[in-house]
Amino acid sequence: MIWGCAEEENGDNQLYPDCTTTIAPSGSIVDDQDNVQTALIGASEGDIICLAEGTFTFSDELSLDVDNVEIRGAGMELTILDFSQQERGANGIAVTSDGFTASKFSVRDTPGDGLRVTGATDVTFLELEVTWADGPKSSNGAYGLYPVQCTNVHIEGCKVSYASDAGVYVGQSTNILVKDNEVFGNVAGIEVENSSDAEVVGNNTHDNTGGILIFDLPGLPVQGGKRSKVHQNTIVNNNQSNFAPEGNIVGQVPAGTGILVLSSDLNEFHDNTISDNQSVGIAIISYFMLEQDFDPSSDPAYDPYPESNYTHDNTFSNNGNAPKGLALVIAASAQASKIEPMIWDGIVDTDKDNSDGSLNNCFKDNGDATWRNLDAGNNFENTSTDPAPYTCEGISLPNITP
Amino acid sequence: MIRHLSFLLACSLLWGCVEEDTPTGDDTRPYTSLSTYGFFTGPLADLNHAPGVVPFAPVSPLFSDDTGKDRFIVLPEGAQITFDAEDRWVFPDGAIVGKTFYYDLDANDPSAGRQILETRLFERIGGEWKAHVYVWNEDQTDAEYLIIGKSIPTTRVDRDGNTVELEYRVPNVNQCKSCHGQDGDIQLLGPRTRQLNSMLDVGNGPENQLTRMEAAGMFDASLPTLDSLPALTGYHDESLTVEQRARNYLEANCAHCHNPGGLASPSGLKLGINVDNPYDYGVCRTPVAAGSGSGGLFYDIVPGAPEESILVFRMNSLDPDVKMPELPTQTIDPLGLQLVTDWVASMPAQSCGTEP
Numbered sequence: 137m138i139w140g141c142a143e144e145e146n147g148d149n150q151l152y153p154d155c156t157t158t159i160a161p162s163g164s165i166v167d168d169q170d171n172v173q174t175a176l177i178g179a180s181e182g183d184i185i186c187l188a189e190g191t192f193t194f195s196d197e198l199s200l201d202v203d204n205v206e207i208r209g210a211g212m213e214l215t216i217l218d219f220s221q222q223e224r225g226a227n228g229i230a231v232t233s234d235g236f237t238a239s240k241f242s243v244r245d246t247p248g249d250g251l252r253v254t255g256a257t258d259v260t261f262l263e264l265e266v267t268w269a270d271g272p273k274s275s276n277g278a279y280g281l282y283p284v285q286c287t288n289v290h291i292e293g294c295k296v297s298y299a300s301d302a303g304v305y306v307g308q309s310t311n312i313l314v315k316d317n318e319v320f321g322n323v324a325g326i327e328v329e330n331s332s333d334a335e336v337v338g339n340n341t342h343d344n345t346g347g348i349l350i351f352d353l354p355g356l357p358v359q360g361g362k363r364s365k366v367h368q369n370t371i372v373n374n375n376q377s378n379f380a381p382e383g384n385i386v387g388q389v390p391a392g393t394g395i396l397v398l399s400s401d402l403n404e405f406h407d408n409t410i411s412d413n414q415s416v417g418i419a420i421i422s423y424f425m426l427e428q429d430f431d432p433s434s435d436p437a438y439d440p441y442p443e444s445n446y447t448h449d450n451t452f453s454n455n456g457n458a459p460k461g462l463a464l465v466i467a468a469s470a471q472a473s474k475i476e477p478m479i480w481d482g483i484v485d486t487d488k489d490n491s492d493g494s495l496n497n498c499f500k501d502n503g504d505a506t507w508r509n510l511d512a513g514n515n516f517e518n519t520s521t522d523p524a525p526y527t528c529e530g531i532s533l534p535n536i537t538p
Numbered sequence: 539m540i541r542h543l544s545f546l547l548a549c550s551l552l553w554g555c556v557e558e559d560t561p562t563g564d565d566t567r568p569y570t571s572l573s574t575y576g577f578f579t580g581p582l583a584d585l586n587h588a589p590g591v592v593p594f595a596p597v598s599p600l601f602s603d604d605t606g607k608d609r610f611i612v613l614p615e616g617a618q619i620t621f622d623a624e625d626r627w628v629f630p631d632g633a634i635v636g637k638t639f640y641y642d643l644d645a646n647d648p649s650a651g652r653q654i655l656e657t658r659l660f661e662r663i664g665g666e667w668k669a670h671v672y673v674w675n676e677d678q679t680d681a682e683y684l685i686i687g688k689s690i691p692t693t694r695v696d697r698d699g700n701t702v703e704l705e706y707r708v709p710n711v712n713q714c715k716s717c718h719g720q721d722g723d724i725q726l727l728g729p730r731t732r733q734l735n736s737m738l739d740v741g742n743g744p745e746n747q748l749t750r751m752e753a754a755g756m757f758d759a760s761l762p763t764l765d766s767l768p769a770l771t772g773y774h775d776e777s778l779t780v781e782q783r784a785r786n787y788l789e790a791n792c793a794h795c796h797n798p799g800g801l802a803s804p805s806g807l808k809l810g811i812n813v814d815n816p817y818d819y820g821v822c823r824t825p826v827a828a829g830s831g832s833g834g835l836f837y838d839i840v841p842g843a844p845e846e847s848i849l850v851f852r853m854n855s856l857d858p859d860v861k862m863p864e865l866p867t868q869t870i871d872p873l874g875l876q877l878v879t880d881w882v883a884s885m886p887a888q889s890c891g892t893e894p
Binding site: 248307427 | 685686687707710711712713715716719722798801803804805806817822823824825826827828829830832833834835836848857858859864865868890891
């Protein structure tokens, strides 16, 4: 192992005073791979493994399975993990241990996903960058930051761009905070999928195909994602053409989507700035809109209908002016060339009792933003722009402490 | 404070003080050298099992880039395995299960010799399995403990007479969990009832492996009758239906990840042999997070149409972000691919729905 250049003032060889070990780039892909992977295998609980300034290159996935370890770099612009020559492994970094923290480094050009954490409790990503040098391309890895089946997830101050599925993706997890990140140039900027009790706040999501996706999908071990509090985000100009590899559900998100809610219930969207998304500001739709022939009996645990979502106090401007893809189909259904910034597909589950209206998706106090109920379940026959029946109050969600 | 820190820095450079189980020589396990364990008599490369080193072979093995394998179980004196018909056997502390990987230099000529690559051990300590990996030297006289993994160039002649070159990858010890991980723990894949309820000739003619192990006193109770116990059938068996062979293959090569407790649990795709719902094993199922792995296709299995099925596409790829399995192999298994292709082709044609 080679010591990095440390700060002069504290007089030791560590990048930070609390580093257990500091590794510097070696200039050799074989040595970088060995040095870093050996440190991760040999780590003890509580270790802080520091990566000095410079570029590390890797040929294989890096894996970590020791609890309570932090990997920390010198800064997302200073410590670069270059996976452009990766030959084996579906992720840049794969973690299966609890109490994991990653901070202050950049993950670049992974063939697969950037940083995946599976089945862990207490996951923290701070000030990380994940990106692909060639810009938006189908051959880029699918996810930038990828915690899945985790509890207590904290993603803050990160910058993720050009993922061919979602930049920041949180799947089948609970108790999640996604805060103050910048996500751009991805197909989906931020995606919360089959997850519950999430707070997505203060993020700058721009120039993605779709800014923020709150999805609940069938066929997964964790069902019934709900209670995402999405607020105070800037969701602007998400007009990147969709470059997801064909065959992925995210490939159906029309370019120009601000927020897309798919089948998920009890989410709250408030105080967001949603502008210049050329297809739609916020669309709340059921799974039937993406998979017309979906047979609900194939997954009896799944509820494809989005219910009890509450959209309020958002600022919409200049959305839906040049709809693409599915949004264009929607516009055509209304015999229009533009669509309203707030859309609900109008497909309801007639087997459920909604006599108290609690299943309604409510829209309130969104300035002068217009709204449409597509009535897509009836071939758009009774499509309506009268918001009155759905001007109601819904759930008020708490902030999340991961 | 600084002096303490320097000690930690210096310490992390030396093997002795990083991990309590790092080899410090050949008096504590894991030993630096494989020979120290005494698993074999005579030249190590002959792989002659010493007394008490019990051979076994799963009837439906992992492909593992077509390597030959020698497997064994060693139990401490007086210690026994607690048998289970369906689930994992419980091994006593001190048990070691080992697997040596090698290539025959010429698949059609055993006298051409072998290149022995690595021996992987699982040692039972404190009720858990601990992985140790040993890489064989070029002289084939011994193997050395290595945690970091290694590439070994190999050249051989395969069954079809083709010269095949492969940069074989010995895994690092973290990678063991990517196949052996189940619900956060490590599990064995080979030594279980359904794999060993089968015939094997270890020198005394073909014998049922469970019967042989019971006769050797390895279990702490008498076994139920064999025909009451689950048994996989080898997917090489051409007398079986293509569905039986394909599902045996998927059980043995995929289900350890693709089951509710395995590493591919987030996908929801379940490839175990006892999965009954076709949607669960991929029929007309839309993948969730396949990325480039979808290959531009829309469903895991389109009945009657292997060329439209993502399952087949991914088994037929070597791209790191497409290939299935993700990590353990570097070549495509032509037999596995053929079985799954034929199985999907044999399914009554069914449209999965309009493509979006």
